[in-house]
Amino acid sequence: MATLQCNVVSAKETIYSGEISMLIATGVEGEVGILPGHIPFITLLKPGTMQIKTSNGNDEMVYVSGGVLEVQPHLVTVLADTAVRANDLDEAKILEARRHAEQTLQNQNADIDTSAALAALAESLAQLQTLQKFKNRA
Numbered sequence: 001m002a003t004l005q006c007n008v009v010s011a012k013e014t015i016y017s018g019e020i021s022m023l024i025a026t027g028v029e030g031e032v033g034i035l036p037g038h039i040p041f042i043t044l045l046k047p048g049t050m051q052i053k054t055s056n057g058n059d060e061m062v063y064v065s066g067g068v069l070e071v072q073p074h075l076v077t078v079l080a081d082t083a084v085r086a087n088d089l090d091e092a093k094i095l096e097a098r099r100h101a102e103q104t105l106q107n108q109n110a111d112i113d114t115s116a117a118l119a120a121l122a123e124s125l126a127q128l129q130t131l132q133k134f135k136n137r138a
Contacts, residue, residue, distance in 0.1 A: 002036035003055040006076045008062060010083035015062055019055040023076055025069055026050070032069070034076055042070045047126035049086070049133050050078065059137065061086035063130040065123055086134035089127055098124035 001021055008016040023034040026048035045067045052060040067080035101121035105114070 001055065004034075004036045004074050004076060006052060006078075008050070008052070008064075008078040008080065008083055010064075010067075010080045012082075015080070015083045015085065016052055016060060020052055020076070021055050021057075022051075022053040023078075024051040024053075025064070025078070027069065034069075034071055037073075038071050040072050042068060045069055045078070045080065047123055049126075049130040050083075061130060061134045061137070063089060063127050065126070084127075086130050089131045089134075091128075091131055094124050094127045094131065098128070 003019040003021055006016060006018065006020040006023060007014065021036070025032055025034075026046045027043040028046055029043070032043065045064055047065045048063070050062045050064050052062065054060065063082075063084045063086060064078065064080040065082035067078060067083075070077045070079075097120060101117050101124060104117040105121065
């Protein structure tokens, strides 16, 4: 089976480094699947689920809050703002962040940053979708 090297790195740590058979991520222009032999390119990532199919047949699911995906002939690199393995996501904290963002948007006044509240809401929804995909896979 053909494989390629994949490195997923966040600002804090390396999330994944190893051989993969496929990577599925959400770019700014839609979902993209990377297989060995893919043409080189670079795209920005949207917050969402990234699925890594390892060379031994296992699936890894990772939430990324955005970043850059670079594809080279034998290497895929993901430089993520934030990246968390799906099994490390805390549903209670995500739901609390979502509730707080929704409450902030409902109680708008001149002192709040609407764009920050909208970004927090979008991030919590993307994390919940990642967690749901992970749970449905099990």
